[in-house]
Amino acid sequence: MSQNALRSSHVVVGNTARVLTEPLPPVAPSEPKVKKSRAALSLVVSAPRGGRSSLAVTLLLMVAVALGVVLVMSISVSKGQYELVDLKSQQSELIKANQSMEQEIAAKQAPQELAAQAAALGMVPAGVTGQIDVRTKSVSGSPLPASADTKGLVDIPAAVIDTPQAPVPVEAPLSPAAQVNATENSDAEDTAAKASAAKPSAVKETPKPAANVPATPDLNGGTIPGPAQKDS
Amino acid sequence: MVQNSSPSARGANAQQLNKIGRGRIGWGFIAMMVILLIIAGRLVLVQGLDVGNMAQAAENQRKVVQTLPAVRGKIVDVKGKVLAESIIRYNITVSQINFAQYPEFKRVDIDPKTGEGIIDPATGQWKVESFTADEGIEQLSQLLKLPFDDVKKSVTGDKVHNFVAMDVSPQVEQQVAALRVPGIYSEVVTKRVYPMGAVGGPIVGFLDKQGKALAGIEQTMDAKLTGKDGSRTYQAGKNGIIIPTAPVRTVPAVDGQTVKLTIDQDIQFYAQQAAQQQKEQYKAEWVSITVVEAKTGKAVAIADSDSYDPNNVGASDPSDIGSRSISSVVEPGSTSKIMTAAALVQEGLATPLSEYLVPPTLTIDGQNFSDSFTHGTEKRTLSGIITDSMNTGTVMAGSKLSLQQRYDYMRKFGVGEKTGIALPGESPGILAKWQNWDGRQQYTVLFGQGVAQTPLQTTMVFQTIANNGVRLKPAIIDSFTHADGTVETVPQAPGVKVISPETAKDARDMLEGVVTMTDYKVVDIPGYRTGGKTGTAEAPADNGVGFDGYTTSFIGMAPMDDPRYVVGITVQRPQGNVYGITQGYTFNQVMGQVLRSNDVPPSTTPPVKLPKFYK
Numbered sequence: 001m002s003q004n005a006l007r008s009s010h011v012v013v014g015n016t017a018r019v020l021t022e023p024l025p026p027v028a029p030s031e032p033k034v035k036k037s038r039a040a041l042s043l044v045v046s047a048p049r050g051g052r053s054s055l056a057v058t059l060l061l062m063v064a065v066a067l068g069v070v071l072v073m074s075i076s077v078s079k080g081q082y083e084l085v086d087l088k089s090q091q092s093e094l095i096k097a098n099q100s101m102e103q104e105i106a107a108k109q110a111p112q113e114l115a116a117q118a119a120a121l122g123m124v125p126a127g128v129t130g131q132i133d134v135r136t137k138s139v140s141g142s143p144l145p146a147s148a149d150t151k152g153l154v155d156i157p158a159a160v161i162d163t164p165q166a167p168v169p170v171e172a173p174l175s176p177a178a179q180v181n182a183t184e185n186s187d188a189e190d191t192a193a194k195a196s197a198a199k200p201s202a203v204k205e206t207p208k209p210a211a212n213v214p215a216t217p218d219l220n221g222g223t224i225p226g227p228a229q230k231d232s
Numbered sequence: 233m234v235q236n237s238s239p240s241a242r243g244a245n246a247q248q249l250n251k252i253g254r255g256r257i258g259w260g261f262i263a264m265m266v267i268l269l270i271i272a273g274r275l276v277l278v279q280g281l282d283v284g285n286m287a288q289a290a291e292n293q294r295k296v297v298q299t300l301p302a303v304r305g306k307i308v309d310v311k312g313k314v315l316a317e318s319i320i321r322y323n324i325t326v327s328q329i330n331f332a333q334y335p336e337f338k339r340v341d342i343d344p345k346t347g348e349g350i351i352d353p354a355t356g357q358w359k360v361e362s363f364t365a366d367e368g369i370e371q372l373s374q375l376l377k378l379p380f381d382d383v384k385k386s387v388t389g390d391k392v393h394n395f396v397a398m399d400v401s402p403q404v405e406q407q408v409a410a411l412r413v414p415g416i417y418s419e420v421v422t423k424r425v426y427p428m429g430a431v432g433g434p435i436v437g438f439l440d441k442q443g444k445a446l447a448g449i450e451q452t453m454d455a456k457l458t459g460k461d462g463s464r465t466y467q468a469g470k471n472g473i474i475i476p477t478a479p480v481r482t483v484p485a486v487d488g489q490t491v492k493l494t495i496d497q498d499i500q501f502y503a504q505q506a507a508q509q510q511k512e513q514y515k516a517e518w519v520s521i522t523v524v525e526a527k528t529g530k531a532v533a534i535a536d537s538d539s540y541d542p543n544n545v546g547a548s549d550p551s552d553i554g555s556r557s558i559s560s561v562v563e564p565g566s567t568s569k570i571m572t573a574a575a576l577v578q579e580g581l582a583t584p585l586s587e588y589l590v591p592p593t594l595t596i597d598g599q600n601f602s603d604s605f606t607h608g609t610e611k612r613t614l615s616g617i618i619t620d621s622m623n624t625g626t627v628m629a630g631s632k633l634s635l636q637q638r639y640d641y642m643r644k645f646g647v648g649e650k651t652g653i654a655l656p657g658e659s660p661g662i663l664a665k666w667q668n669w670d671g672r673q674q675y676t677v678l679f680g681q682g683v684a685q686t687p688l689q690t691t692m693v694f695q696t697i698a699n700n701g702v703r704l705k706p707a708i709i710d711s712f713t714h715a716d717g718t719v720e721t722v723p724q725a726p727g728v729k730v731i732s733p734e735t736a737k738d739a740r741d742m743l744e745g746v747v748t749m750t751d752y753k754v755v756d757i758p759g760y761r762t763g764g765k766t767g768t769a770e771a772p773a774d775n776g777v778g779f780d781g782y783t784t785s786f787i788g789m790a791p792m793d794d795p796r797y798v799v800g801i802t803v804q805r806p807q808g809n810v811y812g813i814t815q816g817y818t819f820n821q822v823m824g825q826v827l828r829s830n831d832v833p834p835s836t837t838p839p840v841k842l843p844k845f846y847k
Contacts, residue, residue, distance in 0.1 A: 096402035099319050106314040106427035111501035129824070131759045131834045140834070141758035153505035153821075154512060159429025160544040 103161075112158045124150040294467040294475065302459025304424065305488030307436055307449055309497040310532075310710055314427055315436045316450065316542070321423040322405035324376065324396040324416065328389040331365070331415030338362045339412040368413040375407050376400065387415070399423060426542040431501045434555040435493070435534055435655065435708070438542035447553060448542075449491060449708070452654045456712055459488035489720075490713040494530035499523055502825045503535035506818050507801075511537035514806030514813060517781075520557040520687040521818070522800045523826055524695050526789060528724060529704030531653065532797070532826065534558070534688070559657045561684040562783040562804060565769030566621040568642075568680030570739055571693060572630040573618055575641040578735040581632045584615040584742050587846045594624040599672045601627050604768070616844030618742045619749045621766060623679050630678035638677055639666035644730040645693045646703055647685055652725075653706045661685040681769055687785075691800030694764075694787045697739045698795035701731035744792050745842045754816030757790060757824045759834035764788020764819065771805055781805035786815035790823050791835045799823045 107113065127150055130141030277283050307316035340349040341359040349358040363371075366384075373383040376397045386396045396416065400408070405418050424439050437448020445451040462485030467478035474480070507519040516537075523533040534557045540548035576582040590612045593602045601623045610616075617625030630638070642648065648663030662684040664673070673682035685693075688706060696703040705725040712720045731739070743763030747755045755762055766786050773780035785802040789795040799822050801815040826832075 093402075093406075096320055100401050100403055102314075103317070103319055103425060103427065106317075109313060110428045111431055111498055112429065115501075129758060129828065153502070154508045156430050156501065156504055156508065156539075157541065159425075159427055160541055160547075161425050161427065161429075 107159065107161060110159060112156050115152065115155070116158070119152070122148075124148060125152045291467070294469070294478070296466055296468045298464045298466070300462035300464055300482075300485040301422070302461050302485040303422075303487045304443075304459065305457040305713075306490045307453075307457070308490060308492050309432070309495050309500075310493060311496065312492070313497050315432055315493070315495075315497070316424060316426050318422050318424050320402060321399045321421050322402065322418040323398050323421055324372075324400055324405070324408055324418050326387045326394050326396050327415045327417065328387060328391045328394055329415070331387050331413075332390075334414040335365050336362055337365070337368060337412065337414050342410060368411065368416075371411050372396070372408065372413060372416065375404060375411070428497055428501075429541040429543060430539045431497055431504060432493075432495055433539045433542045434536050434553075435495060435500075436542055437656075438545050448555075448655060449493065451656045453491050453709070456491060457488040459715065460486040462486070487715040489715065492710040492713065494525075494532065494708055494710045495534070496532050496829075498829060499822075499826055500533040500535060503533040503822055504537075504539055506822050507535045507537040510801070510803055510806075510815070510818055514803060514808060516803045516807070517805040518556050518560070519804070520560070520800075520802045521822060522557050522688050522691045523822065524691055524706060524798045524800075526695055526698035526795045526798050528707065529692075529695060529699075529727070530707045530710070531688075534655075534708075554657050555655060556804075557687045557802075558651075558653060558655055559659050559686065560804070561659050561661050561686055562771060562802060563683065563769035564680040564685045564690045565767035565783060565785065566623075566679055567690055567693070567765045567767035567785055567787050568683070569618055569621065569626045569678070570697065570743060570765050571641055571645050571647075572626055572633070572638075572678045573614055573742055574697065574731050574735055574739040575633055575637060576614070576629055577738045578641075578731045579633065579637065582614050582629055584613065584738050584745075584842055585846070586614045586629070588612050588614065588617060588625055588628050590617065590622060590625040590628060592624075594627055596627060596631060596675065597671060599675055601675065611846050613843055613846055615742045615745045615842035616749075618765070619745045619842075619844050621746075626679045627675045631675065633678075635666040635669065635674055638674070639663070641730075642677065642683065644703070644728060645696055646689055646728075647683060647693070651686075651688055651692055651706050653688065654708050659686050661689055680767060684772075687800055687802040690767075690785065690787055690802070691798055694743075694789055694798045694800065696730050697736050697743065698789045698798050699727070699736075700733040701729060701736040702727035703730050740789075740792060740795070741840045741842055743789070744840045745844070747788075748839050748841045749844050752814075754814050755786075755788065755819055757820050757827065760790045760823075760827055760832070761792035761835040761837070761839045762788055762790040762819075762823065763792050763795075766814070766816075784813050784815060786819050788819050788823060790827060791832060792839070793835050793837050796830070796832055797823065797826050799826065 124146050127146045128142055128144045130139050130143030132139050278286060282288075304318045306314055306318075308314055338360050341361055343350050351357065352359045369384050369387060370380060372387075373380045376383065378397060383396060386394055399421070400418075408416065408418065424443075426433065426436060426438070428436075433448075435448055437450035438446060439450055440446050445454040445457075450457065462483045464483075465481040467475045469475055503521040503523060507521045510516065511519040519537040521533065521535040522531065523535075524531055534555055536552075536556050538549070538552045540552050545553065573582075573584075576586075577584070588611075590607075590610045592606065592608055593600060595601075603620075603622050603624055605620070612622065612625050614625075614629055617629065633641075642663060648661055650658045650660045652658075664682075666674070669677065669682070676682040692703060692706060695706075704727040707722065707724070709722050711722060714720065740763055743765055744761060745763075746765055747753070747762050755764060764787055767784065769783045770779035771781045771783045772778075781804075783802065783804050784806060785800070787798065787800040789798045799819055801818050801822070803813070803815060806813050
């Protein structure tokens with residue numbers, strides 16, 4: 001405090017300095033005291049040193065924390081990504097399963113199918129129908145119970161869907177000369193081929209183009225196909 | 233010596249070396265700077281100025297554009313039952329080379345309940361089972377329901393790609409994949425399926441293998457059903473993996489619209505059954521049954537015998553492809569007489585009770601007309617002429633109409649023009665200009681000969697009468713549902729006023745007379761008043777020379793108090809005595825089914841019975 005007071009009392013700017021009217025008091029005897037007190041002052045080094053090192057530690061910690069956060073985030077993001085891929089594939093599976101079930105329902109709802117089911121349960125079409133008038137409590141017409149031998153109208157064949165189809169064998173076209181050769185060479189083979197050609201017709205379906213484009217996806221020179229997700 | 237000389241020599245060497253070294257360093261520095269400058273210059277050229285569009289080329293190389301296919305819209309019936317939809321199916325394929333490499337293969341046992349591998353408690357490992365290739369084929373053939381030999385044949389060989397089975401469902405594909413048979417793969421395909429098969433087949437139409445619409449609604453509504461493919465543009469490295477930091481641009485696909493028809497699949501099924509029944513019973517060439525809502529013109533059923541299954545078009549006779557109800561033209565015969573009668577009433581030339589003295593045969597302008605039954609000279613009302621379908625009486629009454637009037641009325645009833653129904657291959661029918669009619673044709677058109685109509689056109693003539701004289705455009709599309717769920721209902725097209733409501737009422741009374749006053753009462757739907765008209769015409773031969781067989785028909789409506797439905801039945805070339813053939817029973821069946829399934833209340837008013845004769 002005394003030092004501060006001293007310092008502040010010395011701070012006097014030129015033109016505001018008071019004009020000395022009296023001779024200065026003798027300062028000589030006090031000088032050695034002052035010197036002594038100055039010598040006692042020493043550099044205060046501990047405080048700044050301590051502050052700097054703590055700042056460095058703080059910064060390092062912050063960096064470490066930031067790195068940690070980034071690490072956690074990237075782990076969780078990649079984990080989330082895996083989960084997302086998983087869920088997306090699950091979704092597509094479910095969509096497919098749902099689609100199949102819907103289609104199965106549609107096929108079961110087809111009138112031919114219902115008629116066949118009803119017939120299998122022993123149901124017959126109604127014969128003569130009548131009307132009941134609830135207001136007059138009368139029955140008009142001459143309704144008769146259906147007899148078991150009532151026959152329905154003709155059946156309409158059910159839709160041809162979803163029987164796994166064997167691919168239609170496509171014989172490579174032979175040149176006429178080769179054809180002659182082939183027939184000469186093996187009659188047995190010929191008959192076998194005929195038999196196999198006749199077989200697929202057992203499963204009724206329009207011929208599928210066996211010469212379908214081989215479905216190798218364009219990998220742009222790579223080996224892993226890009227993820228096949230729709231949208232986003 | 234050594235001690236002396238060495239420091240001096242060393243000092244000289246060091247100095248020299250220093251000098252040389254400095255020079256080398258200088259040169260090296262210059263060389264490095266030059267190299268650096270070159271590299272830097274190149275960098276500026278490549279990176280900054282991009283001489284030769286390297287960046288663009290690189291991006292193009294990395295850029296991958298993937299198509300996101302739009303799903304084709306569904307076709308559903310009026311109750312929302314699916315008539316056509318696109319689904320995912322798989323083709324099971326094989327790499328025969330890969331298959332041959334593994335005479336034996338192993339797979340982990342899978343618990344069917346959890347879908348996880350079963351862990352063997354003894355070893356703590358997954359239970360692994362081993363199978364021979366033949367066992368694998370056996371398992372495959374069981375799943376695919378194909379003969380063992382066929383599967384074996386398709387998997388053995390040296391092809392890289394061969395098909396084992398086509399069009400298997402996703403579940404089966406999953407099971408096949410779970411078999412883990414080496415070399416067996418699958419590929420996804422989109423397939424159009426028609427769950428109702430032949431029911432409504434000719435209406436719905438089909439696609440060819442390339443997905444091009446070839447018939448029916450698929451064809452006419454192709455633009456609506458087809459969605460807009462989307463795309464995904466991304467950058468991928470050489471290994472095909474997407475570069476995550478590069479931009480990904482996705483244009484989502486817009487799926488096609490769902491087309492809702494006015495067809496009711498249950499009625500359609502019933503009508504198709506009835507048509508098939510008639511065809512088989514009379515060994516006819518074909519039978520058409522159309523059901524139309526009288527007040528809206530909506531087609532409830534357009535049934536053809538031998539309808540094709542769109543899932544399996546190849547199995548059908550090519551001549552059965554298409555809908556005969558709208559594409560085949562036949563002479564309508566006596567069903568046209570109601571047009572003549574309506575025109576006479578509308579023009580004020582007659583009423584249903586106008587009196588005509590009808591001779592056994594009628595000769596007019598040198599043309600001789602007779603009836604299907606023999607009769608003496610009879611005192612007939614106009615209604616009586618219609619009831620017993622007399623050609624003589626119709627010509628007698630109808631000859632009061634001018635040729636142009638005859639023509640104009642037929643045109644107004646829709647003869648000679650397409651109805652405009654949204655199905656491909658519609659025929660306008662054949663109606664020659666009245667100036668071109670020959671001496672006999674000018675009278676035969678009065679009773680439906682010398683003119684040709686499609687079965688649907690004939691049905692629409694009766695719809696006009698049922699709908700108080702306003703002919704509507706037959707509608708088959710109820711609404712469109714966009715991919716985003718908005719529903720766009722197709723508005724009712726404005727009708728054509730053909731006759732006045734009063735004339736239509738008179739015409740309906742005459743049609744009811746056909747049912748109530750005829751000698752052989754066949755048409756009878758208990759509880760409902762019905763009206764209609766039979767028709768029999770000679771069918772012109774297919775080669776255009778003379779006639780060959782007959783066309784018989786019955787078009788009717790019900791309930792007569794306020795007609796709701798019109799049913800038209802046309803049988804082409806039935807075998808046997810045509811006058812013994814009646815479509816009345818079929819009409820009873822189909823119309824009865826329509827009325828009952830649509831909860832139409834029974835008639836409450838007594839039927840109209842106009843006298844056939846006057847005194």
